[in-house]
Every structure is written in C-alpha cells, then in structure tokens.
Amino acid sequence: MHSCTIQYDKMLQLNICGVSEGLPTHSTLALKKGRGDEKTTVASEKLSEVSSFFYTFLCGKPLLTCPRKPARNMTEDTEKAELLNAFFASVFSAKASSQQSQALEVSEEACRKDDLPLVEEHCVRDQLSNVDAHKSMGPNGMHPQVLRELADVIAEPLSIVFERSWRTGEVPEDWRKANVTPVFKKRKKEDPRNYRLVSLTSIPGKVMEQLILEVIIKQAEEKKVIRSSQHGFTKGKSRLTNLIASCDGMTGWADEGRAVDVVSLDFSKAFDTVSHNILLGKLGKCGLDEWSVRWIENWLNGRAQRVVISGTESSWRPVTSGVPHR
Numbered sequence: 529m530h531s532c533t534i535q536y537d538k539m540l541q542l543n544i545c546g547v548s549e550g551l552p553t554h555s556t557l558a559l560k561k562g563r564g565d566e567k568t569t570v571a572s573e574k575l576s577e578v579s580s581f582f583y584t585f586l587c588g589k590p591l592l593t594c595p596r597k598p599a600r601n602m603t604e605d606t607e608k609a610e611l612l613n614a615f616f617a618s619v620f621s622a623k624a625s626s627q628q629s630q631a632l633e634v635s636e637e638a639c640r641k642d643d644l645p646l647v648e649e650h651c652v653r654d655q656l657s658n659v660d661a662h663k664s665m666g667p668n669g670m671h672p673q674v675l676r677e678l679a680d681v682i683a684e685p686l687s688i689v690f691e692r693s694w695r696t697g698e699v700p701e702d703w704r705k706a707n708v709t710p711v712f713k714k715r716k717k718e719d720p721r722n723y724r725l726v727s728l729t730s731i732p733g734k735v736m737e738q739l740i741l742e743v744i745i746k747q748a749e750e751k752k753v754i755r756s757s758q759h760g761f762t763k764g765k766s767r768l769t770n771l772i773a774s775c776d777g778m779t780g781w782a783d784e785g786r787a788v789d790v791v792s793l794d795f796s797k798a799f800d801t802v803s804h805n806i807l808l809g810k811l812g813k814c815g816l817d818e819w820s821v822r823w824i825e826n827w828l829n830g831r832a833q834r835v836v837i838s839g840t841e842s843s844w845r846p847v848t849s850g851v852p853h854r
Contacts, residue, residue: 703733
C-alpha cells in the first residue's frame with residue numbers, strides 16, 4: 529500500500545483511487561509551487577471542486593487510501609459466497625416434524641363465489657406504478673423499471689395470475705427464491721457474523737405479497753388482533769412512537785413516586801428463526817381467511833436462497849425458517 533504524495537506543479541491535479549471522472553487513474557495530488565499569490569490563486573480556484581477531499585487530506589486524515597489494485601479472483605468470490613450462505617443457513621431453526629397442514633383444504637361451504645378472493649386490475653396497476661425503479665432485480669432477472677413502464681400493459685394478465693394463485697394456493701417457484709446480498713455491519717470483515725443479509729426476490733412476487741399483506745392488515749384491524757401497544761410494522765407508528773409512549777409511562781410512574789424498572793430484550797436472529805408452523809398456526813387463530821393462510825403456507829414451503837457477491841453466485845440452500853429480509 530502506498531500513500532498519496534503532494535507535489536507542486538503549475539496546475540492542481542487530483543485523483544483519489546478513480547473517484548472523480550475525467551481524472552488520471554494514478555493517485556497523485558499535485559500543486560504548482562509558485563510564488564505567493566500565484567499559488568494561492570490556483571489553489572483557491574480548484575479547491576471548491578475538491579474541498580472535502582483536500583481539506584481531509586491536509587488535516588492528516590485521508591478520506592481514502594490508495595492501495596495497489598488487487599487482482600480479481602473468481603474463485604475467492606465463490607468461496608466467500610459459499611461461506612456466507614452456509615453461515616446464514618446455519619441460523620435457521622430446524623424444520624419441525626411433519627404435522628397436519630395448518631392451511632386445511634378449503635371446505636365446500638367456503639367455496640361460495642362471494643368468498644373467493646378477487647384481484648382487481650386497477651389494484652395491480654397501482655402497485656406496479658409505485659414500484660421503486662432503483663431497486664435491484666431478483667433471481668429471475670426482471671428489472672423493476674421494466675415492470676413500472678409496462679404497468680398499463682401487464683396489469684390485466686398479472687391480475688389473472690395473482691387471482692389464480694390466491695385461489696389455488698399455488699405459488700410459482702421463482703417467487704420462493706431469493707438472491708442474498710451480504711451487508712457489512714461493523715468490526716472484522718473476516719467474521720461472517722458481522723454481516724446482515726438483504727434478500728432480493730421476484731418483483732411480481734413482491735406485488736402479490738403486498739396484496740396479501742393488505743388483506744391481513746384489514747382483517748387484523750376488523751378483528752382487533754393488533755393491540756395499541758404494538759408499534760413495530762404498524763402503519764402510523766414506529767420506534768419513535770414506541771419510545772415516546774414508554775418514556776411517558778415511566779415518567780408518569782416516577783412522578784407518582786413509584787419504583788420503575790426497565791428490562792430490554794433483544795432476540796438474536798429473530799426474523800431468521802421464526803417457525804413456519806407456529807406462524808401459520810397464529811395466522812389461523814387470528815381469524816385470517818383460509819385462502820390467504822393456504823397461500824402463505826405454500827409461499828413459505830420450499831424456499832431457497834443463494835448469496836451473490838460481485839456477480840458470483842453460491843449454490844442454493846433451503847430456507848427452513850424465518851422470513852425474507854427486505
């Protein structure tokens with residue numbers, strides 16, 4: 529590793545590891561060593577363009593170091609991807625022994641036409657129009673920008689596919705696969721425990737998930753399943769509202785002269801270890817309709833993931849517990 533050097537020359541030239549476009553690829557920072565005003569004038573004219581880099585450098589804290597460019601080795605990326613995927617899969621809870629399906633076959637009595645789930649074309653169009661075009665593609669390679677631009681064209685056929693999937697409980701295999709991007713958190717980069725995963729799944733599958741989510745929220749509100757004390761993943765609430773409510777309660781008790789003890793719990797790998805059987809049982813007991821429960825069961829079964837690093841993919845591994853991280 530070599531450091532950037534400062535020389536004086538007629539012009540200010542800057543390149544920090546190829547950060548700025550149109551600049552040399554080598555790492556030099558040069559200033560003309562001129563006389564008095566000439567040097568000050570040249571520096572002041574160029575300093576506005578690179579003030580943050582230049583100021584940080586002069587303060588003795590270079591923003592970026594300039595190492596020699598390492599050779600890319602595809603085998604190394606493959607090994608990293610396999611290692612991380614093995615670690616992510618190791619935290620999954622073991623799949624429970626086969627039990628009677630939580631989502632029983634829909635009875636004939638429930639198969640009345642009025643009870644069948646419907647997917648309106650305009651709902652699908654609205655979901656597609658709101659897709660974030662800057663999101664990454666899933667394993668099927670379908671870019672969100674394409675779906676967004678073609679929302680008016682594909683809304684009708686997709687609504688038919690979604691409705692059929694909802695009624696039969698059949699979930700396409702593509703919707704149950706995920707490309708996992710490892711995101712470094714802190715401490716040592718060599719430790720797999722210091723990475724969190726972000727799952728990139730099929731965009732049409734995510735649209736279908738959103739439609740199911742809206743039904744779950746609506747039925748949960750009607751049956752008053754979600755208590756007022758629930759702040760996480762609740763519309764109009766957040767960690768901030770939770771903190772405000774907690775502080776309000778604690779200060780109120782303290783004002784009354786009562787003792788206040790606070791216990792905080794953090795469940796390790798909570799989202800990765802959610803039991804699918806327990807989750808489905810909870811949804812059924814909460815009164816969610818049988819169509820949706822059956823669809824969610826098939827959406828959870830047979831899930832698989834692979835880690836992708838710099839375009840290099842690991843092998844697929846089964847996901848036996850938990851839900852995708854978004």
